Every structure is written in C-alpha cells, then in structure tokens.
Amino acid sequence: MITVLASGPVVSVQDLGRPGQRALGVGIAGAMDPHAFRLGNILAGNPETAAGIEIAASAFSARFEEDAWFALTGGDCAATLDGMPVLPWWTMRARKGQVLSMQPPRDAAFAYLVLAGGVDVEPVFGSRSTDQKGRFGGVGGRALQMGDVLQTANSELRHNASDWNDRGFGLSPRFRPMPEEETPVVRVLIAAEHDALTAASRQSFWESIWTVQKDSSRVGYRLGGPRLELKAPMELFSHGILPGVVQLPPSGQPAVQMADANTCGGYPKIGVVIAADLGRFAQLRPGRQVRFECVSQEQAVSAARDQQAYLRRVEQYVALARMMRPAG
Amino acid sequence: MPDIRQLRFSSMGESALLCDAGGSTLELQVQERIWCLAEIIGQWPNVRETVPGMNNLLIVYDSMGLSPTTLKHSVIAAWSELEVVPRQGRIIDVAVHYGGDQGADLSFVAQHSGLASDEVVALHCARDYVVYCLGSQPGFGYLAGMDERLATPRREVPRTRVEAGSVVIGGAQTGVISCTSPSGWHIIGRTEVAFFEPARSSPILLAPGDRVRFHAESITP
Numbered sequence: 128m129i130t131v132l133a134s135g136p137v138v139s140v141q142d143l144g145r146p147g148q149r150a151l152g153v154g155i156a157g158a159m160d161p162h163a164f165r166l167g168n169i170l171a172g173n174p175e176t177a178a179g180i181e182i183a184a185s186a187f188s189a190r191f192e193e194d195a196w197f198a199l200t201g202g203d204c205a206a207t208l209d210g211m212p213v214l215p216w217w218t219m220r221a222r223k224g225q226v227l228s229m230q231p232p233r234d235a236a237f238a239y240l241v242l243a244g245g246v247d248v249e250p251v252f253g254s255r256s257t258d259q260k261g262r263f264g265g266v267g268g269r270a271l272q273m274g275d276v277l278q279t280a281n282s283e284l285r286h287n288a289s290d291w292n293d294r295g296f297g298l299s300p301r302f303r304p305m306p307e308e309e310t311p312v313v314r315v316l317i318a319a320e321h322d323a324l325t326a327a328s329r330q331s332f333w334e335s336i337w338t339v340q341k342d343s344s345r346v347g348y349r350l351g352g353p354r355l356e357l358k359a360p361m362e363l364f365s366h367g368i369l370p371g372v373v374q375l376p377p378s379g380q381p382a383v384q385m386a387d388a389n390t391c392g393g394y395p396k397i398g399v400v401i402a403a404d405l406g407r408f409a410q411l412r413p414g415r416q417v418r419f420e421c422v423s424q425e426q427a428v429s430a431a432r433d434q435q436a437y438l439r440r441v442e443q444y445v446a447l448a449r450m451m452r453p454a455g
Numbered sequence: 456m457p458d459i460r461q462l463r464f465s466s467m468g469e470s471a472l473l474c475d476a477g478g479s480t481l482e483l484q485v486q487e488r489i490w491c492l493a494e495i496i497g498q499w500p501n502v503r504e505t506v507p508g509m510n511n512l513l514i515v516y517d518s519m520g521l522s523p524t525t526l527k528h529s530v531i532a533a534w535s536e537l538e539v540v541p542r543q544g545r546i547i548d549v550a551v552h553y554g555g556d557q558g559a560d561l562s563f564v565a566q567h568s569g570l571a572s573d574e575v576v577a578l579h580c581a582r583d584y585v586v587y588c589l590g591s592q593p594g595f596g597y598l599a600g601m602d603e604r605l606a607t608p609r610r611e612v613p614r615t616r617v618e619a620g621s622v623v624i625g626g627a628q629t630g631v632i633s634c635t636s637p638s639g640w641h642i643i644g645r646t647e648v649a650f651f652e653p654a655r656s657s658p659i660l661l662a663p664g665d666r667v668r669f670h671a672e673s674i675t676p
Contacts, residue, residue, distance in 0.1 A: 391508060424469055
C-alpha cells in the first residue's frame with residue numbers, strides 16, 4: 128500500500144490496456160511504452176497483466192505504508208528512497224514509512240513505478256488502465272492526486288518479497304533513450320493514403336526531420352515540419368484506426384495516434400509506426416526530433432518477434448537473480 | 456438487386472487489415488453485409504477483433520500466426536459466400552435543444568448549407584438514423600442517413616472540449632458525443648440522453664442496427 132504525496136495531470140494507473148473493445152468505441156489505453164512497462168512487471172516479479180503507475184511531465188512522490196518490493200523503468204526520474212538514489216531500471220525493497228521521490232523523467236517522456244503484486248483497482252472492460260477520455264478505469268478515470276491510497280492486488284507476491292535482499296538488482300536495458308542531440312529513426316509501414324500525397328510530400332515525409340510538438344498527449348503526438356499535401360482533397364468515411372497510425376489532418380502536419388486515440392477516424396493515413404517502435408516513439412518528449420524509415424510487413428513482424436524474445440530472456444535472468452539469496 | 460460491392464483491402468500496420476466496401480455514398484445493404492462479415496470473421500483463429508466502420512471493416516489479427524495475404528483471401532471468400540441476416544434494432548428517442556449556447560455551430564451549418572436554422576433542424580429530425588457502428592469514443596454511434604444538404608466538412612482545427620450529449624455533424628455524418636472530449640465536428644444541439652455511462656449495468660446504450668430518432672425540445676436560432 129502506498130500514499131501519493133505529490134502527483135500531476137499525466138500520472139495515472141495503467142496496465143497493458145484493454146484491446147478487443149474497439150467495436151464499442153472503447154480504446155486500448157494502457158502504458159505508452161509497453162516494453163518498459165512489461166520490463167517493470169518482470170523485474171517486480173508480477174504477472175504481465177499487473178497494473179502500475181505511469182509518470183510523465185511532473186514530479187511524483189509516495190510513501191510506502193508497508194514493506195514492498197518495487198521496480199522503476201522507463202525514463203530517468205533522479206529517484207530517491209528516503210534521500211538515497213534509486214537507479215532507473217532497478218528493483219528493490221522499500222521499508223514501511225520510506226518515501227519514494229521522483230522528478231519528471233528527463234531523458235524520456237514516461238517512467239513506470241511498478242509495485243510487487245500490482246496496483247489494485249477495479250477493472251473496467253477487463254483492464255485497470257485509466258481512460259481519461261471516458262473517465263473510467265484506474266483511480267476514478269483520472270490522474271493520480273495527492274492523498275490517493277493505492278493497495279496492491281496480490282498480497283502473496285508482496286510478502287514473498289521479504290525474503291529478498293533489500294538492495295535489489297537492476298537491468299541494463301537494450302534500448303536506452305538517445306541523447307538529445309541525436310535523431311532516432313522510427314520504422315513505419317506504408318498506409319492506405321500514402322500514395323494520395325503529392326510526390327514532393329511523400330519525399331518530405333520520409334526525408335524530413337520531424338519535431339514532436341508541445342500539444343502532444345496520450346491521445347496523439349503532433350509533428351512539426353514541412354507542410355504535407357494531398358494530390359486532391361479527400362473526405363474518407365469513418366473507419367477503425369489504431370495507435371501508431373500517422374494521420375494527415377487538414378493542417379498538413381502529421382499526427383500520430385497514441386494509446387488514448389479515438390477508435391475511429393476519417394483523416395488520410397500516411398503510415399503506421401510498427402508495434403516494436405511505438406513505445407520508443409512515445410518516449411520522445413516535446414521538442415525531440417525524429418525521422419521515419421519505411422519498412423516491410425516482414426521486417427515489422429520480425430522486430431516484434433525479436434522484442435518478445437528479449438522479454439523472455441529477461442524473464443529467465445530475473446528468475447535466476449531471485450533464486451540467489453545473500454550469504455549469511 | 457445491386458452487385459455485391461468488391462472489397463478494397465489495405466493494411467494498417469503489421470496486425471490489421473482494412474476491408475473497404477464503401478462507394479460514393481453509404482449504403483445500408485452494404486452495412487448489413489459488414490455486420491454479418493464481422494460476426495463470421497470474429498470467430499476465426501488468430502483474429503483478435505473486428506471493428507465495423509462506415510461500410511468498412513477493420514480486422515485486427517495476430518501477425519505472428521497469420522499473414523495478411525492469407526487473411527485477405529479468406530475474407531474475399533467469406534464476403535462472396537455471405538448470407539445476410541437482417542438485424543432487428545430498437546428505436547432510441549432523443550430530445551434535443553438545438554442552437555444557442557447548446558448548439559454553437561447551428562448557424563454555421565445553416566450558412567454552409569444555404570438554409571435557415573429551423574430548416575436545418577427540421578431536416579435533422581425528419582428521418583430515423585440507423586446506427587451503423589460504434590467508434591471514436593465509448594458508445595458513440597455513427598449514424599447514417601443524414602440529409603446530404605446538411606453535410607459540412609469537419610473543422611480544420613478541432614475544438615479541445617465538446618461536452619457529452621452534444622449533437623454534432625461531421626462531413627456527411629451526424630451523431631451524439633458520448634464522452635466530453637476534443638472534436639472536429641460541428642455542434643448543432645444538446646441532449647440529456649446518456650449514450651455512455653460506465654457505472655450503468657449496460658454502459659453502452661446503442662448497438663449497430665438500432666435507429667435514433669431526434670426531436671426538437673427547443674430551437675434557439
């Protein structure tokens with residue numbers, strides 16, 4: 128159990144989301160960087176479906192009301208536990224009464240605080256993720272606030288944690304956020320209206336350096352760069368869309384749909400960010416730059432497989448680390 | 456009896472296939488086929504979900520178990536062999552306060568269509584709208600059958616906040632906003648009917664095949 132001492136508008140309970148409900152107009156929600164979130168659950172010894180806390184754009188602090196094992200993944204928040212530094216990508220035990228303090232993540236957009244046992248809130252439509260648009264899920268369908276008390280779901284997992292070494296252990300993540308001066312490349316599959324763009328605009332899309340705009344959010348990321356144009360105006364009938372879809376609204380500036388995106392849309396679609404890269408893309412804070420690279424179906428599926436294989440390997444290593452007890 | 460519309464396919468990322476039977480206008484007969492197709496495909500192994508749209512269907516599948524080419528061929532076969540089972544939907548009555556503060560864009564839509572505000576309202580209320588699909592937000596029904604004279608292209612810059620219960624027009628479509636949210640559609644009125652209520656035992660009011668019937672509680676030009 129933890130008590131939230133400080134929070135912000137983009138801090139919320141998330142899990143891997145609620146896929147499969149788009150036909151009701153219910154979006155997936157869930158962690159913006161599912162890969163980092165999954166690693167958090169693995170480190171904390173949780174099942175994949177456990178819920179955690181996603182932190183972005185603001186400081187966050189909480190007091191542990193009982194001994195608990197926790198993990199921090201994603202962006203570096205200069206975290207401290209009672210003033211002692213906690214490294215990102217680390218898992219360790221907190222003692223009752225200790226305060227975990229985190230600054231806004233600085234090298235990436237989102238950080239994840241995962242508690243052993245997972246956050247216990249009532250699932251809605253099968254998931255504990257917060258849907259702020261629909262105002263349901265998580266804690267009252269809203270961001271976390273000072274004074275919120277969060278229980279952990281599986282007290283058995285939490286108690287087993289007391290056998291482990293307090294200082295914990297960490298992970299050297301495969302994908303570290305790139306330094307600000309570098310421009311990451313994100314892989315994209317061509318979508319239906321790609322060829323409806325003018326030749327010059329298609330070239331601009333693939334060759335330009337795009338900048339993540341300030342009004343980006345969990346709903347969508349707006350990109351600033353050259354104005355893109357269609358060969359002729361088009362108004363499409365509404366159709367299902369997914370996170371990762373890169374739309375071209377009338378403004379001429381691409382908008383990438385993210386976890387809280389609408390389930391249906393009618394804007395032209397230039398491309399779709401591949402699943403393996405969407406979390407990495409989501410971690411780009413406003414002001415960061417990005418370039419796109421065109422890939423094939425095979426490359427996209429191969430990247431996803433590769434990422435899954437990595438997660439399985441981490442699971443095995445973490446299981447080994449847990450078996451090692453300190454001497455004496 | 457019109458020919459069966461051919462499906463046009465496009466991929467949407469590595470795990471989704473968009474099947475589009477749309478022509479220049481929306482057709483209820485096509486939508487009935489889409490509903491039936493969705494039910495059949497939804498049972499297939501490796502298919503994660505089916506999302507009916509306006510005369511189209513998005514299929515989300517497990518890309519590690521199924522290739523888009525195989526899926527496409529199976530869909531073509533299912534579409535041509537389809538036996539359409541008609542749907543019996545309910546009629547949902549919706550009382551609307553049109554115009555004024557509750558319908559800030561009523562005069563814009565009127566101007567765009569070259570009609571008076573009360574003519575826009577009369578046309579909006581004149582027919583029942585079939586719920587083609589749900590989407591965009593929980594419980595938002597995409598309604599077809601709007602008089603084409605009312606069609607108004609979506610706003611260039613969406614509003615950041617449109618209240619739940621707002622009756623809206625976007626392009627050739629009309630609907631009622633189910634969750635307060637940003638929207639690029641034009642607001643012509645407001646209703647108290649709640650199309651989405653997470654605490655309700657049936658959180659979502661509409662189902663594809665239902666018919667929505669608007670009537671004017673008041674009109675403020």
